[in-house]
Amino acid sequence: MTDTTEAPFYMKFESLGANCEFGLLQRRFDAEPMNLLRWPAIDVAGLVACLRGQFGELDDIANFSLFVGPHDEWDLQTPHFSLHLHEKVGTVDTENLLRSAFRRVKFMKRSLLENLEGAHKIFVFKEWQFRMSDTDIESIFDAVRQYNPDNRLLAVRLSTVDGIPGTVAEVAPGLWSGYVEWDEKIASRETVPVESWVRICRTVTA
Amino acid sequence: MIDQEVFDLITPIFRSVMSDPSIELTPTTTTGEIPKWNSFRYVDIIMQIEESLDIRLFSREIDKLRNVGEMVELIKSKKAAG
Numbered sequence: 001m002t003d004t005t006e007a008p009f010y011m012k013f014e015s016l017g018a019n020c021e022f023g024l025l026q027r028r029f030d031a032e033p034m035n036l037l038r039w040p041a042i043d044v045a046g047l048v049a050c051l052r053g054q055f056g057e058l059d060d061i062a063n064f065s066l067f068v069g070p071h072d073e074w075d076l077q078t079p080h081f082s083l084h085l086h087e088k089v090g091t092v093d094t095e096n097l098l099r100s101a102f103r104r105v106k107f108m109k110r111s112l113l114e115n116l117e118g119a120h121k122i123f124v125f126k127e128w129q130f131r132m133s134d135t136d137i138e139s140i141f142d143a144v145r146q147y148n149p150d151n152r153l154l155a156v157r158l159s160t161v162d163g164i165p166g167t168v169a170e171v172a173p174g175l176w177s178g179y180v181e182w183d184e185k186i187a188s189r190e191t192v193p194v195e196s197w198v199r200i201c202r203t204v205t206a
Numbered sequence: 207m208i209d210q211e212v213f214d215l216i217t218p219i220f221r222s223v224m225s226d227p228s229i230e231l232t233p234t235t236t237t238g239e240i241p242k243w244n245s246f247r248y249v250d251i252i253m254q255i256e257e258s259l260d261i262r263l264f265s266r267e268i269d270k271l272r273n274v275g276e277m278v279e280l281i282k283s284k285k286a287a288g
Contacts, residue, residue, distance in 0.1 A: 004238075008270075011269050030237075030238065032237060032243075032244065032245045032248065033245065033269060034245050034248055034249045034252070034265075034268065035245075038245065086246075100250075103253065104246060104249050104250065104253070107249050107252070107253050108249060110265075111265040111268075112265075114264055114265040114266065115265055115266070118266065120265070120266050
């Protein structure tokens with residue numbers, strides 16, 4: 001709930017991964033959507049499996065487990081992604097933590113399915129510790145379009161000699177491919193290439 | 207439901223989820239005014255509102271909310287619709 005002028009624009013998008021970079025961009029503009037895949041790390045195969053299976057694996061708490069992540073805080077592990085919980089090890093009842101995290105994930109899954117079925121968002125996926133092939137992008141696009149043929153996908157790659165940061169092209173109706181830059185600070189999530197992302201988002205919605 | 211009934215119901219939820227008994231909600235309250243706000247806590251708030259009032263709030267409706275006043279109006283419309 002925010003009344004800043006930029007937030008509604010960035011609420012039009014929903015990150016499908018591969019990491020938290022787009023979520024941080026949204027936060028930069030005070031947009032705080034309750035999106036399931038806004039923060040977790042997930043790869044192409046995992047995302048496509050989740051989409052194809054309608055995230056059914058998230059309906060069973062037996063598929064969830066807790067493990068100790070960075071900074072001695074709990075992370076939640078699901079079959080295809082993990083989620084940082086910001087709860088210090090030793091300060092919480094882990095059984096309650098697991099149950100509440102399970103309920104939270106189920107709610108965010110419901111929200112994602114609503115948005116997929118209604119084609120409410122422009123879904124965003126950005127490569128991270130891997131490189132996406134054209135086939136990867138097509139498989140994600142096919143998977144989101146199984147929910148609604150009007151679904152749109154913005155696939156973002158790391159810039160190369162052929163891909164200039166901040167540029168994006170519609171490669172098929174409803175499918176865009178863009179580029180953002182990459183350096184150590186971006187890799188460690190200390191910073192986000194805001195200017196490139198803004199140009200891409202504005203172009204896609206023009 | 208009248209506005210005050212909704213405020214009386216959601217204020218304890220906000221305080222409980224945010225672990226902050228000093229939170230006072232007004233129609234113009236936005237997330238930026240609530241310390242420790244994040245999207246995970248927002249999920250907890252929405253889930254508790256749904257359970258307490260036996261209503262369903264859809265993602266598209268939640269995304270459009272700009273302040274607590276709009277949230278109250280949404281809740282009232284849901285209750286009125288039965």
